[in-house]
Amino acid sequence: MAIEVLKERYSSRIREVVLGATPEQGGTRTHTITIGGDSTLPFLHFEGEVPHRPVVAVEVLDRVPEWSPTLTKYYEDVLDDPAAWAKKAVEQYAADLIYLKLQSADPELGDSSPEQCARTVKDVLGAVGVPLIVVGSGNEEKDNQVLPAVAEAAAGENLLLGIATQDNYKTLTAACMVHKHNIIAQSPIDINICKQLNILISEMNLPLDRIVIDTSIGALGYGIEYSYSIMERTRLGGLTGDKMLGMPVFCNVGYEVGRTKEFNAGVAEFPGWGPQEERGIVWEAMTATALLQAGGHIVVMRHPEAIKLVKKNIDAMMQKNGF
């Protein structure tokens, strides 16, 4: 006598967001990527639909980064050329998307002009066929000049632009509206601020299916559990009818892991942690796999070996399951 399994039925789905645009759609991408659409919790294929697999975006900067040699060695001939870097990330490291951070726009890290940044974005668009995520330097004042310029220069490409926060969202939202891009709405591990920001953005008439949520993440060992639980609550909210939580979720894994000792410290400093590179690869990959279990749709990553591991994990989790 078979046991009676318990399948949950939810009243709503996570919204689908389309990234990129093909020539027919007004862009230059070889294909678009759709995220979201889940009608249940992560990977529970037996009781609902997981129509789109989570995707891995590979990080590209518009200046040479101060990253660990265990990482930069994989990008050594391209670190000073964002277009070549993006091309390598796609062709050699199987990036699903490129995440381009315009870090040089920071007044203290190069102070690139909005025009230069827009050119960089065009260069990267020209180098790869995958959809593009573009974020500013983090300096709000400067980004409010840079991102509108980027949005305009890349009109038609249906970028994912970031980031918008509760205190700084109007300029970016307007740019996304006018030039038809998607927006990353970031909150500080606070579900109420997450909802509030999405309300504010949608009150400016940006459609809800152009919003991607960034709950902010902590790396493994540095607060991941806060993000993990916020993301589970966000997913459950979205599935049970909360319109302001029903967006796909973005996780900036590479950056957060890249700040940790576990990724950067040599084995001489911490002999009990094992060799640095191997340890760092697993630390980055596991940050991503854990957050995928909590409902992440996009993970931004850096180390090619970690990228491989995560993509393989996604392949495995996207296999059907049932009773």
Next chain:
Amino acid sequence: MGLTGLEIYKHLPKKNCGKCGPPTCLAFAMSLAAGKASLDSCPDVTDAAKEALGAASAPPIAAIKFGFGDYVNKLGEETVIFRHEKTFVNPTSVVVEIPDTLRGAQLDEKMADVNFVFERVGLQYNLNGVAIRNVSGDAETFAEAARLVTEKTRHGLVLISEDVAVMERALADVSRRVPLLYAATADNYEKMIELGKKHSCPVVVRGNGLDATAQLVGKVTAQGCKNLVLDTGNRDLSQTLADYTMIRRLAIKRKFRPLGYPIIAFTTASDPREEMMEASVFVAKYASVVVVKTSKREHLLSLLALRGNIYTDPQKPIQVEPKIYEVGQVTPASPVYVTTNFSLTYFSVEGEVQASRVPAYILPVETDGTSVLTAWAAGKYTADKIAEFIKSSGIADRVQHREVVLPGYVAVLSGKLQEASGWKVVVGPREASGIPAFAKGRYTQGVPA
């Protein structure tokens, strides 16, 4: 207890003898319901009543133990599906598998790995056991492996053999260590369960899929054994997620007893990095025991950190005691850094102060274990509170100067803090990682008096 006083009263002898303390059985029942009495106080309660009352208050996932003494592994006792509903209870036991043929230097190396204690951010992580697989097919080899392992580690044991005679031979030598027996299957369960009962060891029940496993559990409990752990027999990663989710759901939402037991999961990948990815899914999603093959530090550090993170009680962030901490050989001229008592925050600062090679004092203000920004946003990290702690900590007696470093993210507090404390406030870096450069820039000669 979970039941109401009246529901409990139905099972009591109703003699009103007063031997339990309260004058009537009803009064006793009320005390029991409030968790203020123990059923043991009643000398006349029947076994059936004990069973019924025990079962009703038992957690949805049974409490199962293996190993002994300080190294016992507690499994199960889980009550929620999502950690944010309350908390997960018993952190996943991570167990390293070895073949029963491993000997000599290789065995010693493995055992050193098993006994290793990892340290990071003020925490210690350790592995929880060794699983010995009977690859030799030989009872003496298996028993010898078990003996050797018990000599070289105090951690838990999982004995892997479906041959009852082989298992029995090993148990003759190591049963006092209460190993977890793997496994009882449709083909061997009657004898394997008897063996488990005889030695008071928990047994893993494995069926071919979730259904078959539940049915086998039914047969096993009919045989009088509830000291069980579950293996659904599936090894496909996606399917195991579905299985373990369903077990947790049915146990909690439907109180479905045949699946109300802890889960044991096995990694299958031959690549140790991929093993760790599989294991991360098991740790996040409900496994009570995860058996892995790699024992290398560079792999397990991540897994043990994840386990610690997922099993942290969301209501109780790890905190350090608010007091003066010294880093390095401090002097009365050493700088003083103010921070919060959230463990991660404190240890990030401590690590960076160490790296700066400028000995210093750290003052972690009590903020209920929240970080600088969170505490500030919540009104727990105010100028007055910091000033008060500076005063009550007694740091004024340890340093000749009157200068404190404030975390850069709350620079806005510096004016008020200076006023409230009377100390000079220097705004430090926003991130702990900025401390070495900051200290070298300002404090290589100590703080001027």
